Amino acid sequence: MYNNDLPPEEIFYDLADFFKVFGDPSRIKMLYSLYKKELAVGELADILDMNQSAVSHQLRILRQSDLVKFRRDGKAIIYSLDDEHVFSVLEQGLRHIAHKNGLEEDAYEPQNYAERS
Amino acid sequence: MYNNDLPPEEIFYDLADFFKVFGDPSRIKMLYSLYKKELAVGELADILDMNQSAVSHQLRILRQSDLVKFRRDGKAIIYSLDDEHVFSVLEQGLRHIAHKNGLEEDAYEPQNYAERS
DNA sequence: TAAACATATGAACATTTGTACATATGTTCA
DNA sequence: TGAACATATGTACAAATGTTCATATGTTTA
Numbered sequence: 001m002y003n004n005d006l007p008p009e010e011i012f013y014d015l016a017d018f019f020k021v022f023g024d025p026s027r028i029k030m031l032y033s034l035y036k037k038e039l040a041v042g043e044l045a046d047i048l049d050m051n052q053s054a055v056s057h058q059l060r061i062l063r064q065s066d067l068v069k070f071r072r073d074g075k076a077i078i079y080s081l082d083d084e085h086v087f088s089v090l091e092q093g094l095r096h097i098a099h100k101n102g103l104e105e106d107a108y109e110p111q112n113y114a115e116r117s
Numbered sequence: 118m119y120n121n122d123l124p125p126e127e128i129f130y131d132l133a134d135f136f137k138v139f140g141d142p143s144r145i146k147m148l149y150s151l152y153k154k155e156l157a158v159g160e161l162a163d164i165l166d167m168n169q170s171a172v173s174h175q176l177r178i179l180r181q182s183d184l185v186k187f188r189r190d191g192k193a194i195i196y197s198l199d200d201e202h203v204f205s206v207l208e209q210g211l212r213h214i215a216h217k218n219g220l221e222e223d224a225y226e227p228q229n230y231a232e233r234s
Numbered sequence: 235t236a237a238a239c240a241t242a243t244g245a246a247c248a249t250t251t252g253t254a255c256a257t258a259t260g261t262t263c264a
Numbered sequence: 265t266g267a268a269c270a271t272a273t274g275t276a277c278a279a280a281t282g283t284t285c286a287t288a289t290g291t292t293t294a
Binding site: 137141143167168170171174175189191192193 | 278281282284285286290291292
């Protein structure tokens with residue numbers, strides 16, 4: 001009767017898990033910040049005003065989702081976005097929010113909040 | 118020292134809330150199903166093998182996020198995606214998953230699981 | 235109008251999730 | 265090598281979330 005011809009069940013769980021990672025303000029801020037430039041864990045903690053442990057825990061989730069990559073530089077570990085594609089997901093959300101707020105769709109694009117210091 | 122020039126705090130919460138809606142397998146399945154054709158609540162419950170109450174609760178979340186619209190048709194209430202843009206978010210996720218599974222990026226596109234009955 | 239049907243909503247409950255605290259691991263430098 | 269620094273991880277816990285059950289609301293039809 002109904003069309004049950006959906007992709008394998010597992011796909012929907014994977015997909016939900018993927019979006020779930022974007023569903024937390026702290027992680028969103030991390031990704032947004034990392035889009036501008038790579039950052040060490042401590043820098044992220046300062047920028048986001050979170051304690052180091054919380055940042056590490058969230059970075060683990062981003063790592064496990066392959067959204068960020070990292071390298072060691074002396075004592076520090078430097079994180080960056082895994083690929084440009086990651087940010088394009090964010091961008092789509094940003095446009096949605098901007099639109100709902102009655103703003104130009106690019107209102108929240110990072111280039112409009114660029115480094116000035 | 119660090120670049121604190123981020124968009125208003127609220128944006129990140131809105132953005133997280135937006136993605137949070139996509140972060141549940143049941144809601145993802147609903148959106149995926151609704152992409153193919155509009156569906157009544159009871160039809161969704163049958164297709165997704167969920168009870169009617171759970172479906173209604175989730176539909177409320179989708180409504181409040183403006184991801185779906187609805188109309189009454191006799192006793193039934195028919196739901197559909199609010200706009201094509203909603204699905205393009207899903208699509209981006211689907212491509213990500215397909216790629217991670219070593220498949221063609223369009224492997225999970227709905228047209229590849231089209232109505233056949 | 236009363237019964238049947240379709241959907242929505244409130245409350246309760248188990249599960250998941252994000253954070254803080256304490257501590258472990260790993261690196262640099264004196 | 266030992267102290268200082270940077271990050272990761274285990275545990276505990278409060279808050280958020282999804283589902284079920286019971287019931288309310290709204291529509292059709294006999």
